[in-house]
Amino acid sequence: MEMSLIEKNFENLDNLVELIEKEKEITYMDALVLGLEYIHTGELPTGISESSTDIIKELVQEVTFDELEKEQVRKVLEFAMLKSMKGSTQQQHLLTPDTVAMYIAYLAEKLIGEKKQLRMFDPTSGTANLLTAVFNQLNREGKVYGSEIDPTLIQLAVLSANLQKTEIEYFHQDSIQPLLLDPVDLVVADLPVGYYPDDIRASQFDVHVKNDHTYAHHLLIEQSVHYVKPGGYLLFVIPNSLFDSDQATKLHGYIQANVHVVGLLQLPTSIFRSDQQAKSIFVLQKKGEHTKPPKQALMAKLPSFKDSRATENIVAKMNEWFKNEGY
Structure with missing residues (x-):
């Protein structure tokens, strides 16, 4: 129906x-x-x-x-946006699959627990399909923010929020530049992969590398951590090759110093065009006075979403992990 x-x-x-x-x-x-x-x-x-x-x-x-x-409106708009992006080779003109958004919302729900008021931000919001999918599923009161540099995508994002009757404040800008944003509780982002051309701005970041352009996705991770409250959470869709790159040492050092790694969930390769494009959900918590790392990080390889029994099993295991960790 x-x-x-x-x-x-x-x-x-x-x-x-x-x-x-x-x-x-x-x-x-x-x-x-x-x-x-x-x-x-x-x-x-x-x-x-x-x-x-x-x-x-x-x-x-x-x-x-x-x-x-709201969720039905989002799905209608998603179908139209998918059609508008057919054949697009631009990374920012691709939507995060709904199944991935569902896992991100599930993880966010577990992490934020009973919190009723939520401040949430997506620094690479695109058409805001991921942002609204997660916020709709969390079903909380709160302030929602998105940032996007592409003028057409941000127009679609604003219209999507208006038609879903969800109040979202957007920044039409490059998210690696300073933002007029007070710290948030939760960041969700499907990180675009590539080099950042502005070396002067990049040089102000800990993950900056000399004698080359710094990876934009590394800068976005650091920028997101900057705008999260101590104890707040960050859920990123990242390339599986994140820590295999020539710039990984800098990123690794930054992560060790500033955040706790809560988990890494490998998404099924079947949803990507090739193994090289495969991605994972990377879950972080910003270090704070009362935070501590998990006894054991949540590591899982998610099964094909078509395999309902395997999906039920992995969700049961994740529920058990959250219970053991005291969430």
Whole structure:
């Protein structure tokens, strides 16, 4: 029943976006921004022929976001965003799979426990699909923040938050630059992998390397730790090769000095195009006066999400680990 509601809304949204795309001769992604703006504000995009205007007006009536739960709205938008990114080679134009978001939300839930008010931040928020998926699942009151440099992605993120009726404050900027952000309880991020071109800014970080560009994902880890409260948690989607790189020594030293490694969960390779692109969830806690490292870090290789029995077994083992660690 739920799926058919989501599918019906996606179909109507998709038809609406395709019509705007064709009329204005723009990309599906740009047309999606205009379509969602129209749904949100009621302001029709300019430059649409009269005959198509009537069809668009009819289609927008069929997109019934007001009748859906937040998570259903997010899923409709996710389908549209996935379509807009089809064939994209840009790392920032790829969505974090829902199954990964579910594991991150599960881990965050265990770590933050009874905490009712939550400050949460994603420094690489993109369209905010991961951020809203986790926040929806945690179902807490709180302040949510995202940072994104790509102008189209941040437009989609703002519209997504508005249509889900979730208040999120966005920074339209490079997240490695200073942020006007008070410390948060929780950071979630699917880290983009690559070099950071601004060597002067990078030189202000502990993970900075001389005579080369520093890895942006290393800088983002340090920047995130800076904006987390002592005792706060960070959940990153990282490349499996994180500690095999030529710059790993600096990162390793920074991690040892500033955070406790809570766990490392290897994601199933079946969800990635190749073994080289495989990733893990890296769970950290910022050191504080009353923090201590786990007796034993949570290490697991997650099974294929299609194998429900193996998934149930691994979740039971993780529940046991959290219980033994006193969470």
